[in-house]
Amino acid sequence: MKPKQQRLLLGVVAVAALVGAGFIALSALESKAAYFYTPSDIRQNAVAVGKPIRLGGMVADQSIKRGMDGVTVRFIVADENSQIPVFFKGITPDLFKEKSGVIAEGSMARSGEFIATNLLAKHDEKYMPPELSKGLSTQGASKP
Amino acid sequence: MIAEAGHAALWLAAVMALLQFTLGALGLSSRFKNFLPSTAPTAVVQSVLACISFICLIILFVRSDMSVLLVATNSHSDKPMMYKIAGTWGNHEGSMLLWVTILGIGGATVALFERALDIRTKVATLAAQGVIALGFYAFLLFSSNPFTRINPAPANGQGLNPLLQDPGLAFHPPTLYMGYVGMSVAFSFAIGALVTRDVGPAFARAMRPWILGAWIFLTIGITAGSYWAYYELGWGGWWFWDPVENASLMPWLAATALLHSVTVLATRDSLRAWTIMLSVVAFSMSMIGTFLVRSGILTSVHSFAVDPTRGGFILILLALYIGGAMALFALRIGTVREGNRFEAVSREGALVFNNLLLSTILVVVLVGTLYPLALEATTGTKLSVGAPYFNSVAGPMALILMVGMAVGPLLKWRYDKSKAVLERMAVPILLAALATLLIAIFVGPTAILPLVGLVVAAGVAAASIAPLWKRNLRRTPLFTWGMVIAHLGCAVSIAGMAADSAFTKEALVAMQIGQSQKVGPYTVTLKNISEIPGPNWSALDAEMVVQKGDSAPFIMHPQSRTFRDPPMETSESAIATAWNGQLYLVVGIPTDNSGYPIRMWWKPFVTLIWLGGILIALGGLLSLIGRIDRDLFRGFRSFGRKEKLA
Secondary structure, eight states: OOHHHHHHHHHHHHHHHHHHHHHHHHHHHHHHOEEEEOHHHHHHSOOOTTOOEEEEEEEOTTOOEEOTTSSEEEEEEEOSSOEEEEEEESOOOTTOOTTSEEEEEEEEOTTSOEEEEEEEEOOOGGGOOHHHHHHHHHTTOOOO | OHHHHHHHHHHHHHHHHHHHHHHHHHHHSGGGGGGGGGHHHHHHHHHHHHHHHHHHHHHHHHTTOTTBHHHHHHOOTTSOHHHHHHGGGSSHHHHHHHHHHHHHHHHHHHHHHOOSSOHHHHHHHHHHHHHHHHHHHHHHHHHOOTTOBOSSOOSSOOOOOGGGOSHHHHHHHHHHHHHHHHHHHHHHHHHHHHHHTOOSHHHHHHHHHHHHHHHHHHHHHHHHHHHHHHHHSOSSOSOOOOHHHHHHHHHHHHHHHHHHHHHHHHHHOOOHHHHHHHHHHHHHHHHHHHHHHHHOOOOSTTOOOOOHHHHHHHHHHHHHHHHHHHHHHHHHGGGSOOOOOOOSSSHHHHHHHHHHHHHHHHHHHHHHHHHHHHHHHHHOOOEEOOHHHHHHHHHHHHHHHHHHHHHGGGSOSSOOOHHHHHHHTHHHHHHHHHHHHHHHHHTOOOOHHHHHHHHHHHHHHHHHHGGGTTSOTTTSOHHHHHHHHHHHHHHHHHHHHHHHHHHOEEEEEEEOTTOEEEETTEEEEEEEEEEEEOSSEEEEEEEEEEEETTSOOEEEOOEEEEETTTTEEEEEOEEEEETTEEEEEEEOOOSSTTOEEEEEEEEETTTHHHHHHHHHHHHHHHHHHHHIIIIIHHHHHTTTSOOOOO
């Protein structure tokens, strides 16, 4: 093999490897990426039980119920039209409170409850996750 | 007055950058040959002006000059002095000024100390540096001027995000920027070599210290950033696949590939086009990293600077630089003579395998990082890509890479026999088998990825030391030691990651004062809770007594801090380090009278992750010292002589 041929071969192998990696990446994304839903989105489209998603909305007034063990919490995430009950076990973020924004990471359970593995609360408007403020303003809910 | 001086210095530096490019570009044509020698001094003057401008900004922050908009929005007069200084680059404008200052210093260093390269290649390199700097000066002056005044000046200023009020901040961004800028110098070398068609071992040796240096800084930056996230965020994790973390990982992956391919070019004069391409890719990744962090398009714990209009500017710079470099590559590479060819079973072959895998992992990380942004921009659909994707796709690839890393250094340059290689691999393979057996006996069933991780780590650890066998250790070159230590560091780090994910014990309880909880080998008792005032925060402080078996108990203090300016709460985790792992405690604010929510982790051997990172950086440093000693000084001595390869 001449150097020129080897360079060509190497180039072809490299391009093939990268394109292959791109395909593997995109197909893995299909199953592993977590989509962002509002409560209305969940009500309108059936979300598969156990599929990791992010749920964003407002924590409904008077909905936070702390468990007896002090580390579990149930609350309702709401937007204009729909409500989703959420269960979370862990230390809630510092600014997690009623009538403020929240993003919950987790999945829907068979019972219709959302099991959150992580909560991202609105800190103050300066540090609010942009996707949350956008999601809420398009819903017509209160602006941050 | 100081603000105006800084602003003026910035303008002058921009003019110098323009001059640096113009003189260099003209000097390369035969008509204006006498411009050639003036490029280097211009680069030095440009860097001095950039430094003056940056020092002016530091002085403004130290004095808390609230008539400057940037100081007023990011500092506070009663903030501790260290964070006033660190606050200079804890914001968008200041950090971009730091970026361009480091870039200027990089250019000046090339101008002053690079002697082995042909003068024309050196000037072309400096001209490329001038263009890069010019773009960033324009960005600063037209859309992110750090010296803008406000009238009337506020009394106190808005303060710095409390998460950033940490010693790690003083050190973390500058470290990463050194890495990014080092890649830009390597990129400029590649452009210079393309312009003069002078791609060969001499060029590879001139470029290598910059790649090594950048790579060391990126390694330190990533390791430190990982530890910062680990103790500061209080989530017990050490890597979140956050886009900002990926922004530092991607240049590192590209730099690692480049580091290995440039060695092939320097030693065997193979992989010419490949190395040039990789340096373009590595710089592109640094630019994408800067873009991701600085444009504010991300939703992440790190995106403190939210201003989408600036994103457009960086995106245009990004397109111009990468597009320009790619076009130059396409036009010129056909006229650069091919290097030597190589055998598949050889050190070169193994390094090509390394490069292919690293590039593949890079594509996986890049796609995972950019896909959510692209999807939201085009369809409005929002999604987040996290650990489930990255771990399942990049994890196995990284483990294959590790196997390659075990074999590669045991292969000879030029040509090797497969059978001989297998013999040399016997001990590492036996050790990996032994590790499998030990885990099966003492640990029992574990998840597949951590298990494979531990086994591979054992094999790689043995294989990485193997190149030292039967060698006179005193006469072993420093860069061989560097390789051995860096590869050992990878094994150590992988072992830590695998141990953390396989053996971590976790407990989450609401505790009353006096109550105890077991986690791993420890018994943790909540002894007392008190309120503690800080300089600009107050904290709920938990006094926890920790005991392991019959040994003496010790006390840990996790805190939950409430900051005043701006109002925000953060968790200060308490971490106790033992030889075999870390105990990690976090306290939350109680919501009713059921007790104080406390989360605890026992993480066996988690410290190995960062110890490995330090070893990798140390290995890089040894190589750098060894290479500078051998390449530059020897290169200097043989300056002008024709390169003749063995």
